[in-house]
Amino acid sequence: MRPKVSALLVSHDGAPWLPAVLDALQAQTSPPDRVIAVDTGSTDAGPELLADRLGPDAVHHLPADTGFGAAVTQALDRTAALDEAEWVWLLHDDSAPAPDALERLLEAATLEPGVDVLGPKLREWPSLRRLLEVGVTLSGTGRRETGLERGEYDQGQHDQRRQVLAVNTAGMLVRRSVLEQLGFDPHLPVLGADLDFGWRAARAGHRTLTVPEAIVFHVEAAARGRRVTPLTGRRVRRTERRAALHTMLTNCSAAALPFLVLRLLLGSVLRALGLLLLRAPREAFDELAAVAATYARPLRIWKGRRSRARAAVVSARDVRPLLAPPWLPYRHGLDVLTEAGTALARQAGDAATARRARLREDGTALEAAETGPVPAEAQNLPADTGLVARWVTNPVALALAGLLVLALWSARGRLGGGLLSGGALLPAPDSAFDWWATYLSAGHDLGTGSTAPAAPYLLPLAALGTVLLAKAWLVLDVLLLLAVPLAAAGGYRFLLRLTGSRAAALWGAMAYGLLPVLTGAVGQGRVGTVAAALLLPWLAHSALFLGPDETVDRRRRAAWRTTLWLALVSAFAPLAWLMAAVVTVLVLVLGMAGAIGPAAAWRRPATWLPVAVPVLVSPVLLLPWTVATWSHQGFASLLTEAGLSAPSLVDALGWTDIVFARPGGSAPWWLGIGVVLAAVAALVRTDRRRPVLAAWLVLVVALVTTAALSRVEVALASEPVAHPLWLGLPLLVAQAAAVTAAAVAGSGIAVRLSGASFGWRQPLGAAVVVLALLSPLAGVLWWTVSGTEGPLDRRPLQPAPPYMIDAAAQDPSRGVLVVRGSDTGGYTYLLLRDAGLRLGDESVLPPVDEQQPLTEVLGRLATAPEPEDVTELQGYGVGFVYAPAPADPELAGNLDSVSGLTRASAIAPGSRAWQLAEPAANAAPVTFEQSAARPWLLLVQGLALVAVAVLAAPTRRVTR
Structure with missing residues (x-):
């Protein structure tokens, strides 16, 4: 029935x-x-x-x-x-x-x-x-x-x-x-x-x-x-997500509840971040609102669990097989990554196809063939030629692969054990998490203590190091030893977009990629200049879309994307922001004067605002440094780069150093003759005058900046004397602008010269072209033969005997006072409480005036020591005094004679060491005055980074 x-x-x-x-x-x-x-x-x-x-x-x-x-x-x-x-x-x-x-x-x-x-x-x-x-x-x-x-x-x-x-x-x-x-x-x-x-x-x-x-x-x-x-x-996603969270938390087992609470919270935050990167802020807000609404009502969850427990007759373990397997969310994540990669590859392929088709319509067949990889049929290859075969027949891929091989060859002697350091480069810390700690900490246990704001470049280094499995040393190895191929890759992408000619872009990429070594930035360990060299092409590529000819959506996204790139470059070399501000003002003035388009169009906010946004907003992305640095370093902090100042490596600049960008003095200046001549000759080509003049505008600003700062001496708060500036960045920008002007004028130059009536222009132009082509080839040859010259090297770290470092790490009151120099030349010192200074510490060293009492104690110990001086030294948390080789005999004699110090094992020949006889019981703990504004500035920076990243991402079109 x-x-x-x-x-x-x-x-x-x-x-x-x-x-x-x-x-x-x-x-x-x-x-x-x-x-x-x-x-x-x-x-x-x-x-x-x-x-x-x-x-x-x-x-x-x-x-x-x-x-x-x-x-x-x-x-x-x-x-x-x-x-x-x-x-x-x-x-x-x-x-x-x-x-x-x-x-x-x-x-x-x-x-x-x-x-x-x-x-x-x-x-x-x-x-x-x-x-x-x-x-x-x-x-x-x-x-x-x-x-x-x-x-x-x-x-x-x-x-x-x-x-x-x-x-x-x-x-x-x-x-x-x-x-x-x-x-x-x-x-x-x-x-x-x-x-x-x-x-x-x-x-x-x-x-x-x-x-x-x-x-x-x-x-x-x-x-x-x-x-x-x-x-x-209308927010169905929020309702659905809130229901799912409620169901999970009220029905799961008691043992799984704590883990599930944390997992759902972190998962929701990560999912919201992913949605923000996909330019779906409404969905991201719904995700966070759902978890907030659920977690804000713990009593509702508790009552729901009680009612379910009373009705249950089967254990939670027996129901578990009916739930989805635990590996399923990870498979979904892999699927999302795969789909995103496929979509990006398809989008890039479509864009490349559209670009080639557009150039074929607008230009000659020869210039169109230069815009991308040659089709298989044009190379007499079968249509189903594999990826390896296509790669082998692609001159761009071969050139970049060759630069990679040459980079490894030129780094000979700098591969192996130890850490890269020397010149302006301090060694990398033990882990990328040390960079995070330095960046986020309000106080730093260096010397007598410091509250100086960490340099902004630590944030991108920490993020990159985290991606590289927290291996901080690997970050510096990649940046410095592979600088040439990485810079060339970015330069090629920018120049290909600008010129539409693969040949011109490839030449420019080779010429630009050599700049980190030709300027001496790599050899001197100038990580700020090197990082800027890697980032500048991406900044320039993004800025190409700020012109009034682009669509409103593309200009808006380009403005925020340019903001991110400018903030990154400025984090390593703050002088880039000043130069960008000058260029921005000049562009706006010229635009509103009608020199680069209709003046009426430039007076509309929709036209000038995207150009101004990067300069106005990028300082917000560098908080809290942009606010706090004024009270610690002042204007001088905008003129220095990441790493040590290394004034001993900075020489007075001659005219050849400025014109051919040789601040490091390592590479011969005549290697850049071809690029400079090609940049000057580019002014003659009238059909490409607008991009050439734009490159020259940047070049002139860079040269004026170099001239204005070449006689300036600065002294940071942590440095006792003023010193000349390292001007690698403005000279790098000037040379990059020269390469850009030459590449723009060189696109399609063979067709133009052959099509004109014979005259003086043909032989002169041919000579300039030959010199320009030989310039990067000569640079590659010099780089291959000489390698990376300079003080940068890979060496083991031993700022003090290991037993001292271990004792200081375990007990900060037993710090190691490392003293160098002599009575005639003057003494320098560093108070260590761990394994020595690492990259990033140079930006948070305590000011000289705050160290002055300790300086006076050391001065008395080096000249006429008294037992009271040793007692006072204990008060600063000093447990050991170490004089590296060659130790000054007069200093050693004075310290041997004073009571309260006993000789200790120095290990290294020619060095001397002493230990304070009594424990540092009177050592004052290192304390820091917390800044009430710092947490808020960090919060503003984090929110600004997320907001700008969302605004810079491609527009997401949602279809149902």
Whole structure:
């Protein structure tokens, strides 16, 4: 005998679908014994449709804020049961069952007597063939899992009955006794109620079965945003995510709860960051709002867990097999990365194809062929030529690979054990996390203590080091030893976009890539100049899209992208910001004067604002340094770069050093003759005058900056005397601008010279071209033969004997005072409490005036020491005094004679060491005066970085 069935239809503004749903109910081969309808405050024709088709007595009217579960409960309360074994068939107003759906569900219920909940196969309506669900479950991250591929069509591949955690309430067939016993969670009014009900049913000992031969077509109007209700609003994602978090936290086991609380919180934050990078701020906000709303109501979670514990008869371990496997979220993450990589590759391929097609339409066939890799058929290669073969036949790839090999060859002697250091470069710390600690800390345990703000370049170094498995030494090795191929790669991308000629871009990339070694920046360990050389092409490439000819969206995104690049360059070399500000002012003045386009267009904010944004906003990305540095270093901090000043390596600049960018004095100046001549000759080419003049504008600003600062001496607060500046950055920019001007003028030069009537221009132009071509080739030859000249080397670190360093690391009151110099030349000292200065520490050294009391004590010890001086030295937390080789004999004699110091093992020949006889009991702890503004500045910086990154990302178009 067939069991009694009551169909219960819940509707809210369902008039578009109700006629089809009611027709489907009437067409059932095994019709329900009665149909009960509940309307929750519909404002359309839905209530009239229900009353006409079912009769007024069969329709219950409830307020609009009534949730699905509450509507079901109230309808059952108002309707007497048909019998004790009655089944309830739940339907939505947008779910139309197939004619035999109920018959198939009842047949399965008869064959499976222990089943209490059954669900059909859901297909998409109106497509009718796409699968939506065949049972559902939850992953460990709270994601609704169907086990289906996106857009998967129904071909019978999921037609096996199986036990599942839950089935959708659209078409759910459930025993009335179970439904009345468990009910639906009132805190899940619309979305997620089915998963919570299924989980609780499983814990209560009830089985849920999916019946694929029963089919229901579902619109999913609420989940897809096609219907807005008072309960979901317009932020469906937030409601759905909040329901998932609530379900996970109220139903998981007690042992898993602490781990799950942390996992869901961190997962939501990471997911929000990912959505921000995809330019989906609304979705990211919904993600964070959902987790905040859930975690803000711990009492609701606690009450929910208590009620579920009272109803449970099955352990959480027994229900675990019905949940998604633990590895599934990681597979989803891998799928996302794969899809993103594929999309980026496809987008890059489409862009390259479009660019080549555009250039073929605008230029000659020869120039069009230079714009990208030559097709396989043009190389007499089969159409299915593999990636390796195409790479081998690509001159750009071969050139960059050759530079990589030469970089490793030229770094001979600097590969192996030890850390890169010397010149202006301090060794890398033990871990990239040390950079994080230095950057985020308000005080630094160096010398007598320092509150100086960490240099902004530590943030990108720390981030890059974290990506490289926290290996800080690897960051410096990559930046310095592979500077040439990395700079050349960036230069090629910029010049290819600017010139449209692969040959000109390749020449320019070779000439530009050599600048880090030709300027002496690599040899002297000038990490600021080297990093700027790697970043400048990307900054310039982004700035190309700021012109008024671009679309509004592209200019807006380019403005924020340029802001990021300018902030990065300025973090390593703050002088870049000053030069960018000058260039920006000149561009705006020329634009509004009508020299570079219509003046009326430049006076509109939509035109000039994207140009000004990078200079105005980039200092915000460098907080808190941009604010705090004025009270510590003043204007001088804008003129120095990352690393030590190394004034002994800075020589007076001659005219050849300025013109050919040789501040380091290592490479011969005549290697740059070809580039300089080509840049001057570029002014003659009238058809490329605008980009050439733009390059010359930057070149002139760089040369004027060099001339203005070449006689300037600065003294940082942590340095006792003033010294001349290292001007590697402005000279690098000047030479880069010269390369750009030459590359722009050189694109298509062969066709232009051959097409003109013969005269003096042909031989002169040919000579300039030959010299320009020979210039980077000569530079490569010099670099290959001489290697990387300069004080930069790889050496083991031993600022003091290891036992002293270990003692100071364990007890900061036993610091090591390292003293160098002599009585005639003067003494310098450094108070160590760990393994010595590392890169980044030079920016947070304590000021000279704060160290003055310790300086005076050391002066007395070196000339006429008294026991009181040793006692005072203890007060600064000094446990050892060390004089590296060659130790000054007069200093050694004075320290040997004073009581309170005993000779200690110095280990290295020619060095001397002493230990304070008594423990430093009177050592004053190093204390720091915390800045109340610093945490807020860091917060502003973090928010600004996220906001600018989101605004710079490609526009995300969402389609449903």
